[in-house]
Amino acid sequence: MIEALDIQVKGIVQGVGFRPFVYRMAKKYLINGWVLNATDGVFIHAEAESKLLDEFVLELSENPPAASRVEKIELKEVPLEDFDSFEIRFSDSGAVEKTTLVSPDLATCDDCANELFNPNDRRFRYPFINCTNCGPRFTIIEKLPYDRKSTSMKDFPMCERCAAEYGDPLDRRFHAQPDACFECGPHLSWREHEGLPDASDVPDTQAGVSRETREATDAINASLGPVTWGITREESDAILARAVELLLAGKILAVKGLGGFHLVCDANNADAVALLRTRKRREGKAFAVMMGSVDDVRRVCSVNDAEEAALTGSQRPIVLLKKRADALFAPGLADDLPELGVMLPYTPLQHLLLHDFEEATCHPEPSTAQWAVEPRAPRSGAQGNCTSGSEAEGSCAVTAVPPMLVMTSGNIHDEPIVIDDEDAYEKLFGVADAFLGHDRAIRARYDDSVVRIIRAGSAGDAIQFIRRARGYAPLPVSLACQPTKQADCCDAKLVPSIFATGPEQKNTFTLTRDSEAFVSQHIGDMENAETYDAWLAAKQRYETLFEINPTRIACDLHPEYLTSKWAHDQARTTGVPLTEVQHHHAHIAAVMGEHGLTDAVCGIAFDGTGYGMDGAIWGGEVLLANLRAFERFANFAYVPMPGGAAAVKHPLRMAYGVLWAFDLLDHPGAARALEALGSQAAVCDQMIEQGINTPMTSSVGRLFDAASALLSICSEPAYEGEPAILLEAAMGSAADGQNTQTNVSRETFAASQSEVASATQSEAATRAETEAAPQAQAEDNAADQVDERYAIAVVKNTATAESTAQDTSVVLFDAAPTFAALLDDLAAGVPVSVIARRFHDAFVQAIVMAAELVRSLYGIETVALSGGVFMNRYVVEHTLSALEESGFTAAVNRDLPPNDGCISFGQAVVAWATNEESAATDDA
Incomplete structure (x- = not known):
């Protein structure tokens, strides 16, 4: 029996060859009707035998084009219109809700790469060859639906041959909007x-x-x-x-x-x-x-x-x-x-x-x-x-x-x-x-994304984002934590559109629409007018493309961040509700949002800086957190930062603050660092004693900086995070059983380049195959060699509870024994690589200890890890393994970076949950 269906496919279905795919499948399954692009997806009218329609829909769901992402397929039985063929219709730009996702840019596909180097192909060595499976997408689009006239390719009318390919449903370049050649450009x-x-x-x-x-x-x-x-x-x-x-x-x-x-x-x-x-x-x-x-x-x-x-x-x-x-x-x-x-x-x-x-x-x-x-x-x-x-x-x-x-x-x-x-x-x-x-205009700034592969416990290899940009953004991150939003919910106050402004460093912003969170590409550090202008331009672009009009704003607690000032100004002038989110709660909420965690977790947020509820600089936090709120269960004991930001730029200052706080200034192992600090030591001492420009911090990142300076690894960083990065690198063979690479002079390198090596390709392949196993085994062995002298102490917090539980913790982690052991080993001539590994192991051990304390008191067995410290491969891999061995469920950022690149998403999650709670209270 012939039946008719209207089919709506939502997701990344434009600019990825989806309509040609539908056309081919329609021919395969003897379907009559049509397909078109609309602003809220791809629409199909299909008429055929019932069995063939079922197979057709299954094909759409299970075997879509590689570059597409089918989020949802909606079916509706409709009357027959007796079509006698199947056609691709022009795009519909009617006024409907914008739910179509926009594809990121796609790397050159194998077919185009082969044509690029084929002298018999008319696009031989054409620098802008592309098809429906590859090429620019988000960086050239100006508005939806995705058609050539809505991209920067509108300036390049197609030649006759390109137009013929563009109009042929069976051609790989059918409706490939950036399609071009030498004749029509760009050049x-x-x-x-x-x-x-x-x-x-x-x-x-x-x-x-x-x-x-x-x-x-x-x-x-x-x-x-x-x-x-x-x-x-x-x-x-x-x-x-x-x-x-x-x-x-x-x-x-x-x-x-x-x-x-x-x-x-x-x-x-x-x-x-x-x-x-x-x-x-x-x-x-x-x-x-x-x-x-x-x-x-x-x-x-x-x-x-x-x-x-x-x-x-x-x-x-x-x-x-x-x-x-x-x-x-x-x-x-x-x-x-x-x-x-x-x-x-x-x-x-x-x-x-x-x-x-x-x-x-x-x-x-x-x-x-x-x-x-x-x-x-x-x-x-x-x-x-x-x-x-x-x-x-x-x-x-x-x-x-x-x-x-x-x-x-x-x-x-x-x-x-x-x-x-x-x-x-x-x-x-x-x-x-x-x-x-x-001469092809770029409509959106996009840096290259940066990732690494980590061993995520028994889950095996997993991608860890360092910077999320080209190739990934603007793909939405699902707000998997939403417990009450249903498709048939018509109460607008339950599904706010949120704009989360993000942090000061490694900024991204987030816009939400229903259960989707559009996390922007990496914007950068919001420290100058140029970056701020780029942030505003990207925000406007996202709001326009996805037709999102935010009904709530979220920002960081820090009153001096440019993004926070903007948020307060907007809330004041527009009346849009504003949610302020503490930095480390945002870190943990981001992990919860990515993994769909709605119950309370033990949140471990270790990083360099974040404005605390008490006005201090936080960064070594153990939080009892849910989506709406948190309590500060534990934190690392405060240490002074003489000079504030100067202690970040000059880690020897941070080292002095740590030595002062832990009463280690007279330790023999500290002599070299104090000598390097010179006359600045007296200045630091005076600043600390008199409280002049010396904020207090619980930051684990700053403790890593101090250790790096004390070990003479990095005392004058050239970029943010370098002391901790080099401290990890200094572990070398102590961490993975491999020799560290020898640095060579420019002259030695030049001489080596002039010599032709005798190694063959097969020998190189053999080396690649044999080196991985012993390295992994050595890393596993290192994890079992914890030096208890370095163990971080747990002490009861004796601070008076004059403020809220959000800023006064139950217990403190005291790193004084860790630094005392570090100085003992340094004075005894222990190799720096061994000291660095023991230092790292102490923090892995402390994380497990914190999780066990929380479990014993509150029965919480899920641990969420976030913050820049978890970009340290050694720390994150060994922490995940140790937590798993102790019976915990451990979650880390998987779709976003653990650094501040995840903060805006976490802000959006908290703002959404806060709005949800408020709406529920209003209905009560």
């Missing part, structure tokens, strides 16, 4: 400094050239050459050849990507890396690199299956990988760190740039005629640097490292990533020697 652009000056000759736009004046712009234009366009393949190839030439010469390029510019240089050229650090004023923070294939990556880093999946997925984040002990990297790339941030190319331009760079490295005089002779695969079997004539043509002799490019965000210090070509000429003028851009 590459190129501009370089006249004469290509050295670093000392380039005007410093960050310290002298005023970007607000016309004179500065005139000076830049006079120093830069004219813009060259790659309209034809030959012109485009000439631009790429010049780009490679400059990279090989040690120059720095600004290259326009999907969400902004990258600053790019040869990662194997120590001088180029040093020059980039000087110009960008990035003294110590590691650079990420881009390599051409997983095979290349395996030669210098350990890569397991989960890490390979992250590297090669459509999101293509930067993945933090453990360096191989036998790999030799350029000095200045990621010194003193066991991990290297690596990503694979995700745009056609990046594929071309890396391919040509490798060709030029392997064959000093590459011939463009080569490209017209045979198709070239996208570097699947790349072997690295070559010496001309050393082996048979087409093969490469393995050197210390494969060709790779530094790919770091194109911005000046502390400002957002640059997205506009003219803006790049101005802001990056003193950094880049040349600019490789294009």
